Amino acid sequence: MIKQMFVAWVCFLTLPLWAASNGATELTLEEAVSLAVEQSPLSQRIEAEREVSRSAFFTILSTVLPQINLFTGFTRTGPHTDMIIDIPDEPPIPTEEFSIDQYQVGFNLNQVLFDGPALLQITRLGAVEDIADLSFRASNAELAMNVKQIYFNLIVVNNNVLVAEAAVEQSEEQLEIAQELLRLGVITRPDLLRVQVALTQQRVELIDARRALENGLRNLGNLLSIREPVAIDTVLAFPDTLAPLPSLDSLINLALERNPSYRISNIALENQRSAELSARLQRLPTLTGSFTYGYAAPFLFSNLDEWAENDFYNFGIQMNIPIFEGTRWRGQLQESTAQRRIAENDLEIVRINLIEQMQAAHSDLEATHETLLLIPSLLQAAQEEFRLTQEQFRLGVISSFELLQSQVALREAQLQSVAIITNYYLAEAQIQMILGDW
Numbered sequence: 001m002i003k004q005m006f007v008a009w010v011c012f013l014t015l016p017l018w019a020a021s022n023g024a025t026e027l028t029l030e031e032a033v034s035l036a037v038e039q040s041p042l043s044q045r046i047e048a049e050r051e052v053s054r055s056a057f058f059t060i061l062s063t064v065l066p067q068i069n070l071f072t073g074f075t076r077t078g079p080h081t082d083m084i085i086d087i088p089d090e091p092p093i094p095t096e097e098f099s100i101d102q103y104q105v106g107f108n109l110n111q112v113l114f115d116g117p118a119l120l121q122i123t124r125l126g127a128v129e130d131i132a133d134l135s136f137r138a139s140n141a142e143l144a145m146n147v148k149q150i151y152f153n154l155i156v157v158n159n160n161v162l163v164a165e166a167a168v169e170q171s172e173e174q175l176e177i178a179q180e181l182l183r184l185g186v187i188t189r190p191d192l193l194r195v196q197v198a199l200t201q202q203r204v205e206l207i208d209a210r211r212a213l214e215n216g217l218r219n220l221g222n223l224l225s226i227r228e229p230v231a232i233d234t235v236l237a238f239p240d241t242l243a244p245l246p247s248l249d250s251l252i253n254l255a256l257e258r259n260p261s262y263r264i265s266n267i268a269l270e271n272q273r274s275a276e277l278s279a280r281l282q283r284l285p286t287l288t289g290s291f292t293y294g295y296a297a298p299f300l301f302s303n304l305d306e307w308a309e310n311d312f313y314n315f316g317i318q319m320n321i322p323i324f325e326g327t328r329w330r331g332q333l334q335e336s337t338a339q340r341r342i343a344e345n346d347l348e349i350v351r352i353n354l355i356e357q358m359q360a361a362h363s364d365l366e367a368t369h370e371t372l373l374l375i376p377s378l379l380q381a382a383q384e385e386f387r388l389t390q391e392q393f394r395l396g397v398i399s400s401f402e403l404l405q406s407q408v409a410l411r412e413a414q415l416q417s418v419a420i421i422t423n424y425y426l427a428e429a430q431i432q433m434i435l436g437d438w
Contacts, residue, residue, distance in 0.1 A: 026231040029151050035224045036147045046139040053132035063118040072105040106294015113289050116281030127267045137436045138260035144438030148429045152422040157213045158234045159418040164206035171199040186396035194400045241372050248362045255358050260436045265347040272343040276336040285321045361430040368424035375417045382413035
């Protein structure tokens with residue numbers, strides 16, 4: 001426990017909070033992920049894609065629901081001419097012309113009573129909703145992972161700024177010491193110039209680091225649809241190194257249960273199996289019922305008696321038995337069988353890729369977990385070595401070259417420490433994304 005507290009204390013001292021410009025919205029990692037999932041343009045597109053997938057539910061359901069149509073119309077035929085034959089052996093005498101009018105109004109109902117392929121598709125309605133939800137979950141998990149990568153990269157960039165600022169301050173002090181040592185004749189002018197060049201390079205690195213931090217924060221704000229300046233909480237908590245890591249086998253089993261892409265592939269395979277069976281069921285007869293009721297007469301009705309005298313209805317049941325439809329059915333059956341085999345292969349490919357992804361993420365987690373305990377000794381040794389080297393340079397015992405080497409080693413140790421911690425959190429985030437979480 002004491003060792004753990006010491007490790008956390010050392011790392012906390014190396015990661016002070018970065019103060020953003022006034023008026024900036026400071027975001028924690030959890031807040032940034034939540035905003036991305038709730039309001040970013042990408043999340044809105046993900047939600048729209050989910051609704052598009054769900055729309056297939058109504059298309060499938062419509063195949064077994066009754067179809068009801070209202071109809072009305074008016075027709076006129078003619079003109080016709082009446083012929084009256086009054087005189088034998090004489091041409092008929094034409095009379096006045098007339099037309100025949102017909103008014104119609106009513107409704108028609110059609111209902112599928114039995115259709116094997118359509119009924120089979122109804123059993124897969126739940127799969128439509130599942131695919132839509134799983135795709136939504138996978139897309140949001142990927143979006144959250146993207147936000148986490150940007151966020152932890154900003155922590156690294158912010159640490160680069162802090163380290164660069166400290167290096168510039170140290171080099172300015174070293175330059176003053178070098179100028180005094182040159183005046184006393186302890187060092188040569190090349191030693192002084194070496195310190196001056198190093199100071200200039202560090203100032204350039206500081207400018208670049210600040211610009212990278214500013215651009216990164218702006219990009220994060222754009223991703224989250226935040227127009228005002230944003231800042232992040234850069235206090236990086238030290239991971240709990242005492243808790244045991246989950247085993248690789250348990251993570252793989254969990255991924256095979258929860259990974260959205262793998263579950264979608266499973267559902268896709270079941271859908272293709274249903275499609276293959278549906279193609280076979282097309283050889284079964286289909287049964288359809290219909291009912292029509294309405295009014296038809298040469299005149300519009302004005303009371304119920306007229307309706308009752310001119311109404312009509314039709315009721316029928318039709319059975320269609322496929323006997324020969326060319327080669328269409330054979331082609332559909334062959335295609336559905338091939339599509340089922342493709343779905344089986346796709347499922348296996350997704351399973352292999354999923355296992356490889358989890359193995360890589362778990363390997364990264366193990367590697368960074370082992371290196372976490374090296375951070376305290378790494379920082380302590382680098383800081384002590386730089387302190388001693390700085391004191392030796394002040395006394396004129398060593399050259400500026402050795403001093404600058406020690407300073408570079410300290411900066412690399414500080415940067416490496418932050419990189420180890422952020423890589424550990426990113427490995428955890430990668431496992432979360434594989435499981436469909438965020």
